Amino acid sequence: GQNIDQPTEMTATEGAIVQINCTYQTSGFNGLFWYQQHAGEAPTFLSYNVLDGLEEKGRFSSFLSRSKGYSYLLLKELQMKDSASYLCAVSDTGGFKTIFGAGTRLFVKA
Amino acid sequence: DTGVSQDPRHKITKRGQNVTFRCDPISEHNRLYWYRQTLGQGPEFLTYFQNEAQLEKSRLLSDRFSAERPKGSFSTLEIQRTEQGDSAMYLCASSLGPGQSVGYTFGSGTRLTVV
Numbered sequence: 095g096q097n098i099d100q101p102t103e104m105t106a107t108e109g110a111i112v113q114i115n116c117t118y119q120t121s122g123f124n125g126l127f128w129y130q131q132h133a134g135e136a137p138t139f140l141s142y143n144v145l146d147g148l149e150e151k152g153r154f155s156s157f158l159s160r161s162k163g164y165s166y167l168l169l170k171e172l173q174m175k176d177s178a179s180y181l182c183a184v185s186d187t188g189g190f191k192t193i194f195g196a197g198t199r200l201f202v203k204a
Numbered sequence: 205d206t207g208v209s210q211d212p213r214h215k216i217t218k219r220g221q222n223v224t225f226r227c228d229p230i231s232e233h234n235r236l237y238w239y240r241q242t243l244g245q246g247p248e249f250l251t252y253f254q255n256e257a258q259l260e261k262s263r264l265l266s267d268r269f270s271a272e273r274p275k276g277s278f279s280t281l282e283i284q285r286t287e288q289g290d291s292a293m294y295l296c297a298s299s300l301g302p303g304q305s306v307g308y309t310f311g312s313g314t315r316l317t318v319v
Contacts, residue, residue, distance in 0.1 A: 136295060183246070
């Protein structure tokens with residue numbers, strides 16, 4: 095079966111660092127994505143990991159451990175505009191479709 | 205290119221009516237996806253096209269749902285005999301295949317309300 099777990103909500107302070115965890119169990123694996131979704135808007139692509147390790151992109155980094163079925167998204171120097179839902183998603187074997195988790199709602203407070 | 209376009213943005217319909225949504229993907233993208241999203245949940249896969257071929261359809265997609273992508277360009281999603289449980293945001297996305305590293309580009313969605 096397909097299962098992607100991530101916390102429902104997190105709160106952090108402006109300027110701080112936050113780590114959003116994701117665990118997955120899927121029948122196939124062809125990469126893991128993180129998307130950002132502001133309320134009422136479409137998801138936008140943040141990062142992609144297919145090999146174990148850390149991928150860094152500005153204030154955002156994403157980590158993958160395939161053997162543990164685990165990933166995290168790290169957001170540094172938090173800004174108020176980072177308040178959004180963060181979706182963990184896994185691409186199945188062959189990359190034909192992507193399965194999404196329910197998302198983590200991040201609230202950034204002043 | 206202005207990205208993925210979806211029409212209409214909002215649709216209110218009475219239960220039992222048929223509705224059709226349109227998606228125009230990024231022109232050079234050969235993969236097109238339909239997802240459905242309800243409040244507090246992540247997008248749920250409905251169906252996938254590579255060019256004009258519909259390669260996969262979710263078991264969640266009952267026979268009231270049908271999707272087409274004639275000529276491998278725009279796509280339509282039709283829901284027949286709508287039910288209140290069909291109320292959701294319907295998202296279309298496109299991507300370049302077979303590369304995965306840039307993810308999907310989503311449209312702004314069509315919000316369906318069945319009353």
